[in-house]
Amino acid sequence: MGVRLTVAAAGAAALVMPAAVVGVLVVGNVSWLNRLDARVTDAMHGFALDHPGWVWFMKAWSLAFDPNSWRIAALVLVIWLARRGAKSLAWWVAITMAVGGVLGAVLKLMVSRHRPDLLDPVARAAGYSFPSGHALNNALGAAVLLLLLLPLTRDKPRWRAALWAAAIGIPLMTGVSRVVLGVHWTSDVVAGLLVGLATTAAMAAGHQSRRMKEPLSG
DSSP states (O other): OHHHHHHHHHHHHHHHHHHHHHHHHHHTTOHHHHHHHHHHHHHHHHHHHHOHHHHHHHHHHHHHTOHHHHHHHHHHHHHHHHHTTOHHHHHHHHHHHHHHHHHHHHHHHHHOOOOOOOSSOSOOOOSOOSSOHHHHHHHHHHHHHHHHHGGGGTTOHHHHHHHHHHHHHHHHHHHHHHHHTTSSOHHHHHHHHHHHHHHHHHHHHHHHHHHHHHHHHO
8 A cells, every 4th residue: 555655646746747837837928838839729720620520529529528527427436436335435536526626727717828819710618728627627537537447457458458548548639629629728738637637646645645544543
């Protein structure tokens, strides 16, 4: 269990640092990052205008993997865990998802970054841009589900590979969709993914730490 705590804590630290760096660059309005974001957005927007079918697919994908979809999935998981008697894990899932959602909302208000303003937008979204709520909640939800479901696939290599592929591929595709649709800058998506993963790792470290202390207090 000590090894798990160390890995979780190290993972959280390793993810927080790059997320913080991106945040500092955005808040500092660093010119090279702004230029990079603009170039990627222009290229993606041009592609979107030329491929309406791709735009339709990206809109459907964003809708399917909306933050609320992950919250519903987490609620189902919480109920399932509670019925199996794993109340500690159920609380961990609920609190982790809540912390990630609140953190994303707070960061949006703190940074107050505007979304891309395109002449011929293919999609629109309300609120501030940094970090991407879709990217954050996809990374958060996928990481939570991965940590809980992975132990169930120890003797099922194909299911294990599929679980890893989904946990990595879905958040990445969601992040791409937000840039293709022109509702987020690339740095918004990168920060969202990092914050989501860092939150999960930090909450996992906290959960493991609490479990290690429980026998001592009994």
